[in-house]
Amino acid sequence: MLRLAWRNLLRTPGRSLVTGGVVALVVFLSLLFLSVYAGAFDAFFQLLLERTGHLVVRVEGYKGKEDLESLAFVPPELPLPPGAKVEGVLEGGALLIAHERSRAVVLTGLEALGLARQESFLRAGRLPEAAGEALLGEALAKALKVGLGDEVVAYAPGSLGLGVYAFRVVGLLDLPETHLEARTLLVPLADAQALLAPGRVTRLEVRLPGLGLYQLKPLEELKAALGPHLQGLEAETWLEANPTYAAIFPLYDTVMGIYVGFFFLLGGLILLNALYLSLVERVREFGLLVALGLTGRRLIALVFWESLLLVGVAALVGLGAGLILQLELADGFRLPLPQWILEQYREFGLPEVLYGRLGVKEVLLTLGYAMGVGLLAALWPGYVASRLRLDRYAALG
Amino acid sequence: MSLLRLAWRNVLRQRRRTALLSLVVVYVTVAVLFMFGFLDGYGESLVEAYAQYVEAPVVVAREAWWEDPDPENGFPSLPPLAHPLVQAATPRLSLYALFRSPYRMQGGVVLGVDPEGEKALSRVPSKVGEGRWLQGPGEVVLGYRLAERLDVRVGERLVVETGKEALGLQVVGLVRAGVGNVDFGGVYVHLEDARRLAGGGVGATHLALRVPRGREEGVAKALNQVLPEGFRAKGVWELMGPIRADYEGSRLFYVPLLGLFMLLAAVAVVSTTYVSVRERLREFAVAESLGLSPARLAGQVALEAALASGLGLLAGLLLGYALLGYTSTHDVFGPLMRLSVELLPEAGLSEHLYTSIRPVYALYASLLVGLSALLALLFPGRLVLRLDPSRYVKGE
Numbered sequence: 001m002l003r004l005a006w007r008n009l010l011r012t013p014g015r016s017l018v019t020g021g022v023v024a025l026v027v028f029l030s031l032l033f034l035s036v037y038a039g040a041f042d043a044f045f046q047l048l049l050e051r052t053g054h055l056v057v058r059v060e061g062y063k064g065k066e067d068l069e070s071l072a073f074v075p076p077e078l079p080l081p082p083g084a085k086v087e088g089v090l091e092g093g094a095l096l097i098a099h100e101r102s103r104a105v106v107l108t109g110l111e112a113l114g115l116a117r118q119e120s121f122l123r124a125g126r127l128p129e130a131a132g133e134a135l136l137g138e139a140l141a142k143a144l145k146v147g148l149g150d151e152v153v154a155y156a157p158g159s160l161g162l163g164v165y166a167f168r169v170v171g172l173l174d175l176p177e178t179h180l181e182a183r184t185l186l187v188p189l190a191d192a193q194a195l196l197a198p199g200r201v202t203r204l205e206v207r208l209p210g211l212g213l214y215q216l217k218p219l220e221e222l223k224a225a226l227g228p229h230l231q232g233l234e235a236e237t238w239l240e241a242n243p244t245y246a247a248i249f250p251l252y253d254t255v256m257g258i259y260v261g262f263f264f265l266l267g268g269l270i271l272l273n274a275l276y277l278s279l280v281e282r283v284r285e286f287g288l289l290v291a292l293g294l295t296g297r298r299l300i301a302l303v304f305w306e307s308l309l310l311v312g313v314a315a316l317v318g319l320g321a322g323l324i325l326q327l328e329l330a331d332g333f334r335l336p337l338p339q340w341i342l343e344q345y346r347e348f349g350l351p352e353v354l355y356g357r358l359g360v361k362e363v364l365l366t367l368g369y370a371m372g373v374g375l376l377a378a379l380w381p382g383y384v385a386s387r388l389r390l391d392r393y394a395a396l397g
Numbered sequence: 398m399s400l401l402r403l404a405w406r407n408v409l410r411q412r413r414r415t416a417l418l419s420l421v422v423v424y425v426t427v428a429v430l431f432m433f434g435f436l437d438g439y440g441e442s443l444v445e446a447y448a449q450y451v452e453a454p455v456v457v458a459r460e461a462w463w464e465d466p467d468p469e470n471g472f473p474s475l476p477p478l479a480h481p482l483v484q485a486a487t488p489r490l491s492l493y494a495l496f497r498s499p500y501r502m503q504g505g506v507v508l509g510v511d512p513e514g515e516k517a518l519s520r521v522p523s524k525v526g527e528g529r530w531l532q533g534p535g536e537v538v539l540g541y542r543l544a545e546r547l548d549v550r551v552g553e554r555l556v557v558e559t560g561k562e563a564l565g566l567q568v569v570g571l572v573r574a575g576v577g578n579v580d581f582g583g584v585y586v587h588l589e590d591a592r593r594l595a596g597g598g599v600g601a602t603h604l605a606l607r608v609p610r611g612r613e614e615g616v617a618k619a620l621n622q623v624l625p626e627g628f629r630a631k632g633v634w635e636l637m638g639p640i641r642a643d644y645e646g647s648r649l650f651y652v653p654l655l656g657l658f659m660l661l662a663a664v665a666v667v668s669t670t671y672v673s674v675r676e677r678l679r680e681f682a683v684a685e686s687l688g689l690s691p692a693r694l695a696g697q698v699a700l701e702a703a704l705a706s707g708l709g710l711l712a713g714l715l716l717g718y719a720l721l722g723y724t725s726t727h728d729v730f731g732p733l734m735r736l737s738v739e740l741l742p743e744a745g746l747s748e749h750l751y752t753s754i755r756p757v758y759a760l761y762a763s764l765l766v767g768l769s770a771l772l773a774l775l776f777p778g779r780l781v782l783r784l785d786p787s788r789y790v791k792g793e
Binding site for chain 2: 244337
């Protein structure tokens, strides 16, 4: 039966090539789409992970608290696994004043490790090395008309600390998002504490070396282990700490499934058309086969084999082409869009260079769709073939 | 006419085959209509959000302010404006400030407005969900999400500081606009208060103009011809933030994709026509022997492809426009948009998105019929052109 099905496909090479080509194209485009989309998501999530660390420790019920006094806490000692690093961060609002100008800023106090992570964004100057030195977003510096070496004053009335603190600008940062860059002031943690809340932090960031982006299980385990040591505090994974992104995460598979499904529905309709055409062309031949003793069930099997062979071979071709392209995409690529659009996408945290990712799940989803479409498209032609009556074949013959 | 009738009869002879290929065309037609409706609806929701809530249809300011939006680059008096399409104009003064409630502090942009002038220009005054719109100095209206963050309510006081001046203002209203920038960051004060906060000496930073919808860019261009040197008008598309790139990028992505969809559908139509022609070569030979020219026969094949895909097109247009009709009046994408607003509160996205319905989508979708006919001429049509009637008539 398999050999017969194969021979039937080869008898109409033009049509088989066109239909198979459509299926291969659909498989190829689906893989391309999934790889690019996963790459974009990875970029978003990587940025979040870098900014928050793997685990974030904050005051219990922090979402419902508004004032710095309720949000700031004295950092406890945490029993962390070897290699893990914990950094204290103190974040608060302030008005940054330079001469006649002022801008509202988010003032963030970072430890030495946190400041060192900003090195890749540094466009001028250096990292703070002593008290009273600050990093400003380039857009903020431009708005305040200040440059390296200039003095700015942070004014934070109503805080627990001094409320006013003078900083010297030692470095300018080029952050991906201009709206963040326009309000970013990074200072040493001790300075931020002196200004806002002595001895306290608003969050602790725990970073675990060698842990992949979506490896959430070890994080859950560590979170559970830290639980007894967090009096009045709570730990969240980086995804839990960003609830809106966390809400999008489960939608990702569904949205991708629907998008790829759109492609395959079209491919399936074209396949159905080809199978049906192939069937009506061979009515006499089917009559002969029935006369020779082929049952209706075996006729259905013949149509199914033709469909599966066509889809299988085409899917493999599409898969091969998709995987070859994936090798290129995994090394980094730019979306084929005008530069001004790519620059604007940076404002949403999407870097210009993305890295394609195709997991086993994506490949299985695509192949599953392909085989499913192959089977579904063969249902009706197979049914029609099995219902053709012998006397009709005879009349045609 | 007889050729058309003949083609129509042939299309109806194979009803099941015609139905099958029409199904492909229906699917692609619905996809084309829906995708264009969605993209245009998205674009319109962005234009509406920026023109009616976040910015204005047209904004006039000094070149220096566009480069550096600080009050010191504002203007003491309003520039002369002469354009018949300008329906209303109101001055605004925007400045950066720190907002302090008894519990929380946050920075942002204050917009000083003329309360009455603003009513003629923006929908924000009509979207006050709690309390009322501004009436005079000493008052402030906030986006409701910002009020939640600052933990202030109507009747309470909010301190606004700029480094030069500070004012304690009474919260008189909370806006629920359904647009991220307004709900998460909107702070509206009286123009006089804004002038005081800016330190005096500046009347306004920019002038907001209302012009008929769709004429924003044209009016801005025309104004730029007559405005005094150093001033520049921008239409709403120029005022949009980075979110415009998302819209333009989506368009650049989906238009070629839909082109590919249409090509594949046309291939399905032509493949069916090809089989049909091959089955009927003897019939074509007889017709040619009776005097019908090969070119007319090839034309008949193209006509058959066009008619078969035309049937699918008609059904697809009915279904597609029905779908657009529903999604243009029902907020199907509301949950997705609300999630997007939460994710990107400063992008100027609206919490609602309704698809657009334009007759031109039917024209885009009908390209599929033309494409099918063209391909039918190129492939199955060639079979007829190469036909040797004597061979087929003899039954060889």
